[in-house]
Amino acid sequence: MSEVDKEVVDVHYQKSPSYRVVLAEGVYGGLTPKGTIISHFFTERWPIPKSSSLTIVGGKSVSETTTEILSGVVRSVDVGVVMDFNMAVAYYHWLREKLEHLRVQNGISEAEWNKAMGLSEE
Numbered sequence: 001m002s003e004v005d006k007e008v009v010d011v012h013y014q015k016s017p018s019y020r021v022v023l024a025e026g027v028y029g030g031l032t033p034k035g036t037i038i039s040h041f042f043t044e045r046w047p048i049p050k051s052s053s054l055t056i057v058g059g060k061s062v063s064e065t066t067t068e069i070l071s072g073v074v075r076s077v078d079v080g081v082v083m084d085f086n087m088a089v090a091y092y093h094w095l096r097e098k099l100e101h102l103r104v105q106n107g108i109s110e111a112e113w114n115k116a117m118g119l120s121e122e
Contacts, residue, residue: 022078042075
């Protein structure tokens with residue numbers, strides 16, 4: 001590209017009204033019927049009671065009994081992200097670059113990195 005064809009364009013970011021930051025402790029997803037990738041990011045927690053009963057004596061609560069609670073673990077899905085192939089490749093490269101910075105910043109050796117990434121023979 002010659003200097004004549006070169007142009008600098010400012011890019012401005014604007015957060016939508018639904019923008020929010022969420023914690024991701026896990027991800028579940030796969031390919032959609034249209035061939036895009038969908039990732040559902042979630043957090044995990046123990047279930048909280050759907051209801052409970054209070055025992056009141058003399059106008060004061062003296063005990064609480066859980067009357068309805070789920071068993072197991074609850075995965076709260078906070079956001080789903082859909083990407084086409086090109087966006088997924090761009091995201092992969094972006095994330096790989098950020099992970100490399102974290103690896104260096106945290107003093108993780110190449111050997112430890114390769115093992116964590118499933119690249120070692122061990």
